[in-house]
Amino acid sequence: MSQSQSYRSTRSSGTQSLSFEDVVMTGLAKDGGLFIPSVIPKLPSNFVDEWKDLSFQELAFNIMRLYVAEAEIPNEDLKSLIHASYSTFRSDDVTPIKPIDEKNGLYLLELFHGPTYAFKDVALQFVGNLFEYFLKRRNANAKSVEDRETITVVGATSGDTGSAAIYGLRGKKDVSVFILYPTGRISPIQEEQMTTVEDANVHTLSVKGTFDDCQDIVKQIFGDKEFNDKYHVGAVNSINWARILAQMTYYFYSYFQLVKHLGDDSSKIRFVVPSGNFGDILAGYYAKEMGLPADKLIIATNENDILDRFMKSGRYEKSGDQSKPAEVKATYSPAMDILISSNFERLLWYLIRDNLTSNDDNKAGEILNDWMQQLKSTGSVVAPESVVKAARVNFSSERVNDEETASTIKQIYHSHPEKYVLDPHTSVGVTTSYRFIERDSADGASNIKYISLSTAHPAKFAEVVNASLTGVDGYSFEKDVLPDELKALSSKEKRLKLIDEASLEKIKATIIEELAKEPK
Ligand SMILES: Cc1ncc(COP(=O)(O)O)c(C=O)c1O
Numbered sequence: 251m252s253q254s255q256s257y258r259s260t261r262s263s264g265t266q267s268l269s270f271e272d273v274v275m276t277g278l279a280k281d282g283g284l285f286i287p288s289v290i291p292k293l294p295s296n297f298v299d300e301w302k303d304l305s306f307q308e309l310a311f312n313i314m315r316l317y318v319a320e321a322e323i324p325n326e327d328l329k330s331l332i333h334a335s336y337s338t339f340r341s342d343d344v345t346p347i348k349p350i351d352e353k354n355g356l357y358l359l360e361l362f363h364g365p366t367y368a369f370k371d372v373a374l375q376f377v378g379n380l381f382e383y384f385l386k387r388r389n390a391n392a393k394s395v396e397d398r399e400t401i402t403v404v405g406a407t408s409g410d411t412g413s414a415a416i417y418g419l420r421g422k423k424d425v426s427v428f429i430l431y432p433t434g435r436i437s438p439i440q441e442e443q444m445t446t447v448e449d450a451n452v453h454t455l456s457v458k459g460t461f462d463d464c465q466d467i468v469k470q471i472f473g474d475k476e477f478n479d480k481y482h483v484g485a486v487n488s489i490n491w492a493r494i495l496a497q498m499t500y501y502f503y504s505y506f507q508l509v510k511h512l513g514d515d516s517s518k519i520r521f522v523v524p525s526g527n528f529g530d531i532l533a534g535y536y537a538k539e540m541g542l543p544a545d546k547l548i549i550a551t552n553e554n555d556i557l558d559r560f561m562k563s564g565r566y567e568k569s570g571d572q573s574k575p576a577e578v579k580a581t582y583s584p585a586m587d588i589l590i591s592s593n594f595e596r597l598l599w600y601l602i603r604d605n606l607t608s609n610d611d612n613k614a615g616e617i618l619n620d621w622m623q624q625l626k627s628t629g630s631v632v633a634p635e636s637v638v639k640a641a642r643v644n645f646s647s648e649r650v651n652d653e654e655t656a657s658t659i660k661q662i663y664h665s666h667p668e669k670y671v672l673d674p675h676t677s678v679g680v681t682t683s684y685r686f687i688e689r690d691s692a693d694g695a696s697n698i699k700y701i702s703l704s705t706a707h708p709a710k711f712a713e714v715v716n717a718s719l720t721g722v723d724g725y726s727f728e729k730d731v732l733p734d735e736l737k738a739l740s741s742k743e744k745r746l747k748l749i750d751e752a753s754l755e756k757i758k759a760t761i762i763e764e765l766a767k768e769p770k
């Protein structure tokens with residue numbers, strides 16, 4: 251097993267060498283940290299020539315092979331898993347790019363062609379198949395139901411992860427899925443997607459609280475040794491390394507697609523990523539560290555702007571105003587209404603290791619552990635200048651408000667020849683892209699192109715899209731935006747459990763009760 255195929259925790263100071271299967275099935279490290287590869291593989295100098303004409307699936311295979319030992323998943327099995335995962339997509343390219351304003355060098359990377367119409371499908375179709383693959387192998391010699399190893403997936407969602415996880419795992423043998431979402435804070439279609447699935451292994455829990463409450467409870471469940479030993483808790487959130495791994499493919503694929511479309515590779519290519527939990531853009535960071543010649547990764551946040559504040563000030567803190575308690579704001583891009591970005595921990599580990607410890611992995615884990623404890627107890631960590639400066643080498647950021655989100659939806663609808671409709675999260679990214687384009691123009695920088703990630707289909711966010719386009723001549727949500735498949739959901743029966751308090755004990759009790767009712 252090469253170093254990039256073995257894994258360690260971001261928090262542990264002890265040496266670790268876990269396999270890919272261990273980290274996928276465990277989700278979160280026992281010390282509360284996130285798993286990262288022991289080493290990020292570096293691509294050979296000729297990799298662009300060798301990879302640029304590969305299909306999405308072939309690229310996924312080459313990338314994943316670097317992070318998963320052949321002894322764990324043989325070549326043919328890995329290929330089958332990848333092909334099965336992307337056969338459910340509606341586009342042959344899986345994640346196509348679309349020129350949205352070519353004059354200004356702006357392209358969308360459409361990530362919503364999977365079963366639940368959001369970028370999460372790219373990773374969660376694969377993760378669902380991986381769970382099934384590992385469990386089948388582990389249970390190959392089981393003689394009775396009692397002998398079988400099972401997994402209880404517990405995930406938190408602000409709308410998209412939940413439905414993508416459910417569609418990735420529905421009906422899978424030996425897997426039960428529990429998805430926690432904040433009551434009233436996801437869109438009606440997202441709720442319908444999650445609650446109308448009939449498979450007995452799927453359970454949706456509508457929790458009175460915020461997404462951060464749900465995410466916190468999920469992390470506490472992972473930390474509960476007794477519960478975990480008994481129910482084998484598994485992760486579908488981007489704390490699961492396999493999520494990040496599967497997302498790397500589209501950074502490479504879209505880069506190659508754009509270079510081929512442009513006919514040369516002399517442009518600087520920047521990725522703009524609507525961000526909340528920092529899982530999507532983190533995959534871009536790994537791609538860049540591996541050698542993808544992307545110029546910059548740009549974090550686009552809504553008014554829940556902890557990431558933008560960090561990039562501008564080095565202060566990683568829940569509240570922008572320390573005299574007020576931290577509160578998540580309900581915005582037009584609800585899937586990004588998050589106070590604490592769970593994956594930022596992975597980036598912080600690299601920043602600490604490279605800038606504060608002279609490359610000492612264990613020391614980096616110790617410092618990060620202290621920072622995370624401090625964040626939990628005081629709600630604030632201030633990073634030294636060297637760390638913030640290093641973050642700015644790869645990343646920039648912007649914050650976008652609701653008014654701007656709506657105005658960009660309208661502007662693109664009017665200016666695009668196909669009357670293209672953006673979803674609000676994508677609009678946060680596109681608004682950010684235009685800010686950079688304006689600055690480039692003021693600076694006389696002409697050779698920069700932007701790939702703005704389109705993270706969801708607009709049909710999932712009817713209310714905001716309609717509010718943005720109301721009164722616009724000829725616009726019809728039902729006719730122009732809503733796919734038939736999503737139309738059909740509203741007539742189906744909903745199945746959910748209301749949890750009237752964001753309480754760890756209540757959630758655990760519900761999980762135990764529901765598991766007992768599942769047919770064996
Ligand atoms: C539509 C949409 N856009 C953007 C994001 C933010 O992505 P990330 O949490 O990986 O930063 C999410 C949720 O994760 C989402 O569902």
Ligand SMILES: N[C@@H](CCOP(=O)(O)O)C(=O)O
Binds near residue numbers: 407412527529586592
């Ligand atoms: N926006 C997400 C929040 C969960 O993030 P994840 O990427 O860590 O699963 C959602 O749609 O649920």
